[in-house]
Amino acid sequence: MDIKSKVFKRKTGKSAGKWIVRIEYFDDIKGKKCYMERHADKRGAATDLRNRLVDEVQKTHGQMQTGEKMTFCDLAEICERNFYQPAEIVEGRKVSGVRSVVAAQSHLKVLKKFFGKRRIRAIKTESLFDYKLWRLKTDSERTGEPVKISTVNRELSSMRKMMRFAFSSGWILKDIFFNSKVIDGSAEIERHRILTLSEEKRLLDACEGMREVTYTRKIRGIEEEITATVNVDNPQLKAMINLAIDSGMRRGEIFKLRWNDIDFNNNIIRIVGTNTKTERERLAPLSDRAKAELESLKTITKGERPFPLTTINRSFGNAKQAADIDDLHFHDLRRTAITRWIAQGTPLALAGKFAGHTQLQTTLKHYTATDAASIKEINEKLNAFNLQNDSDQNISELVN
Structure with missing residues (x-):
């Protein structure tokens, strides 16, 4: 990179008597010449300043001035436009974008709330720990409960990607995440919850039949408690539970499943790379009961997907309550599937392959307890x- 610099003493004007440092270079991104001027009281200080500025311009590929003015909100906007876009898959592999745009936007929202108009060059490693402490003291907007360390780790992972993009672009001079322990995966509470056979029966039974429901109704300012018998048949929820327990599929993978991904003749489900956490295509087994539930959905579900849904939080919560099951997450059903595969003699490597784990350690760590x-x-x-x-x-x- 061609950089011209000089140090001289100004004789006239407001800065008369000051030592001036002038830097001239060509900005490849902007496609034009750029100029930078700073001043110092003494010649020695001006010479040191020139050497530092020339070094910074070289390291940042001429983007130093852009970084000096850029705020975190500016960076977030650039990142959202450049790589926080829906994933593009070529031959089963992601080549650009992110798998979950909604999650990325959620992370950006809370990160901007804390860092906002702060200049990115003013954000230090200590600032990351300040954010972590602030975040852990706030409550989740969705649940109203304290934010979990795993959530904060994911938000900081998104920020790490952004700040490293800023570093590689020359807008900041240091990777503030390098050698930092701010993202601490070991602090996350590991779940080992699996579904017992009796719980499974109660949960599936809660997805069908009639159930007594008690609710409060307000008429003319007077509240009264009503108990009614309602039909709770939910074949889609029952099919999703069966798929999670028997095929080990994640909730998002089930939501995005298409009819043409299901091979009913060979009892195989193809999970495409766009829908997986690891962005790699894999095959999953289709049990007889899950197959029967899916086939029954063909008569009631229109379109290319068996589950044209975005959430099952309420229906799954109601089913758990009716089944008298506490502390159960939908993801625990996937853990149940993999634990049962291993218990039935499926080789660990094969169980990990069906689950879509890239490392055998993941299967050992989370699914055999x-x-x-x-x-x-x-x-x-x-x-x-x-x-x-x-x-x-x-x-x-x-x-x-």
Whole structure:
């Protein structure tokens, strides 16, 4: 990069007597010559300033002045326009954009709320820890509960991508995330919750039939409690639960599933790269019961997708409540599937492949643990078996 610089003493004007540093260079991005002028009180200071400015212009490829004026909101707008766009997939692999634009926009919204008009050059590594502390003290807009560390980690991961883009573009002089422990995955609380067989039956039963529902109605200013029997048949929710438990599919993958991705003849589901977390295409098994549920949906669902939905939070929550199941996330059904595959003798590598894990460690870390509820259920069944066995032996001894 061709950079011209000089140091001279100004003789006239408001800055008469000051030592002036003038830098001239060509901005390849703007396609024009750029000039920069700074002043110092002494010649030695001006010479040092010139050397520093020339070094910064070289390191930033002429983008130093752009970075000096850029705010975090400006950077967010550029990132949203450049790479926070819907993913483009070529031959099953993502080549640009992001898989979940909604999540990215959600991250940008809260990041802009904190950093806002702050200049990106003023954001230091310490600022990241300030953000983390502030975020953990706020409540989630969606749930009203304190924000989880995993949520903050994902927001900071989005910011890391933005700031490294700014660094590579020459707008900042340092990667503020380098060697920083602000994103701490080990602090996240790991879930090992899986669905027991009895819970599974209750949950699936809660997706169909009649149910008594109690609600409050207000008429002419007077509130009264109403109990009514309603039809709670929800074949789509039941099919989604079966797919998650038997095929190990993520909720987003189920939402985006298309009819032509399902091979009913060979009992295989093709999950395309645009819909997966790892952005890699994979195949998943289709169980007989999940297949039957999907086939029943053909008569009631129109369009190319079996599940033309965006959320099941309310219906899944109602089903859990009716089934008397606590502390269950929809993603726990996927964990249940993979744990059962392994328990039934499926090789760990194959289970990880069906699940779409890129590392075997992920399968080992998250999906082979047994929770307390499962242990309790097994103990109850074992105790019942032993009790029956003792009873049979006593009867046999009396007969003999």
